[in-house]
């Protein structure tokens with residue numbers, strides 16, 4: 001039995017417009033990828049770590065993180081990502097060792113995710129939940145502007161909503177089955193499967209939501225980098 005983390009870091013970062021793939025954008029002197037890996041390692045639950053990076057940057061990526069505290073006992077691999085997040089996760093899954101039975105899928109873009117969140121998600125899967133996601137409450141007022149199949153335009157009750165973060169934790173067989181089915185049959189048109197739990201749910205597997213954390217926000221737009229920098233400064237002052 002062992003736990004692996006598939007860290008997807010192969011996105012282009014178009015919305016960040018920082019001139020390099022998002023995971024390699026530098027925040028306080030270190031690429032986002034390094035910040036993300038450092039926190040995953042601090043959780044101390046991963047025996048394997050698969051970095052999914054833009055093709056050609058595999059060697060550079062392992063070199064960037066192999067000296068981090070806690071990396072010594074972890075099997076580290078880097079593979080090339082795909083055209084979208086889903087194919088990048090699939091590439092990471094294909095690189096897992098045989099003994100892995102729990103997989104955490106984490107976005108490098110959520111580079112300041114506290115180690116405790118990684119730990120709690122892993123624990124919840126080990127405790128028996130087949131699929132676990134961290135979620136945070138919505139504070140804005142929410143309105144649907146286009147009717148979807150079965151839905152209507154208009155206000156949405158935010159109390160029933162959660163913003164879903166990563167890492168998302170899965171029993172390996174459940175996650176592999178979900179990715180296999182999505183690759184074979186495609187996805188329903190109404191489903192924007194921007195995460196792995198959505199794929200798993202399509203096969204009827206229940207998804208457990210555990211409390212997420214604000215610090216696990218995704219760096220997507222330039223303002224997010226300013227926020228990340230402020231969070232790091234606050235950490236440093238503690």
Ligand code: C5P
Nearest residue numbers: 008009010011083084085088107108109
């Ligand atoms: O695009 P978005 O911000 O939703 O991406 C979430 C995560 O998925 C990021 O860490 C990004 O690097 C990763 N990703 C990837 N391969 C892609 C697209 C996104 O690994 N083709």
